Amino acid sequence: MQVVNAEFAKPKADLVDPNPWGYVLLACETDPDSVATDPDGAEGVSVRGGPESVSDLRAGLYGRIGPIRDALLRLTGVRAVSVFEAVLFAPGSPDRYPPHGSGGRRARFDTVVMIETRSPADLDALQSAPAFGELLDAMHTKSVATEVITMTNVKKIADVDRHRPGVFLYNFFFAQVPQRLLRIWDHTAGWWQAVGQLRNSELLVPTSPRDTAYAIVNSARWDTIRPALDAFRDPGYSDFVLVNIDANKASTMPSLYRWVQ
Incomplete structure (x- = not known):
């Protein structure tokens, strides 16, 4: 592992x-061009909960997801189902290193659904449930691209509370050598x-790496959007965080995101 710009x-x-x-993350591109791509453009974005959206396409999707979410929550083994809408595609390095394997695409997912199960052993039963198939159909119908990743938690700062409104980070990584990315994450997460002002974070890895191009997904939460926006604007974000991810051959x-339901 290489650490650079130690200052x-x-x-x-x-x-x-x-x-x-266990975790299943379902992500889709429904109307990504309606999402801000600069921190200044996300400054005044409302992060209150609810299915309302600046995008009619996403609002229609959330209307379909609501009853399906209720059905999923009734399944044995499911402990939480949360829906999120993107408010900023933040600065990153999506094109610096290609995905490990084939089929990867830049992560511009404007909707994320996170399902938590009581153990990884419950993931197969969840994905066999009719309600899960209905959720996939709804997302496929409304979207141009959909990703499904089953995952487990390998590192944690503190639990991410997905049960109430807030600002949520979902960070998708490509990595040529995932173990190098796992090690450098301790340093970038410390930054x-x-x-x-990061007080919680869960680092998630796919249970079947061959089924997805993303090596790691990081999830975190803030009460308000300002701390995250200020961090993206800080010189250390590009000169330390991005540089060290790049040095360890990852993107x-x-x-x-805001919490929808």
């Missing part, structure tokens, strides 16, 4: 034991703790 470094992230849950594609 911007902060203490490594303070970590606790990871969660034992986010110090500069971006980062972060986006900020």
Whole structure:
């Protein structure tokens, strides 16, 4: 592992034991051109909860997802189902390194659905449930691209509370050598703790790496959008975070989301 530009470094992230849950992340591109691509453009974005959207296409999708979400929550083994709408495709390095394997595309997902199960052993039953198939159909119908990733938690700063409104980070990574990215994350997450007021984060890895081009997905939450926007504007973000991800042969594609339901 290589750490560069140490003058911007902060203490490594303070970590606790990871969660034992299983995770299924469903992400889709419905109307990505309606999402801000500059931190200044996201400054005044409302992050209150609810299915209302600046995009009629996404609002229609959330109307379909609502009853399906209720059905999923009734399944044995499901502990949480949360829906998120993108408010910013943040600065990253999506084209610096290609995906490990084939079929990868730049992460411009304007809707994310995160399903948590009580254990990874519950993931297969969840994906066999009719309600899960209905969710996939709804997302496919409204979208130009859809991604489904089953994951487990390998590193954690603290639990990400997905049960109430807030600002959520979903950061998708390509990596030529995922283990190098896992190691450098301790340093870049430490920078986010110090500069971006990051108080929680769950680092998730695919259970079947061959089924997705994304090596890692990072999830985090803030009460308001300002700390994350200020971090993206800070010189250390490009001169330390992005440079070190690049030096370890990985690409980062972060986006900020609001909680829908």
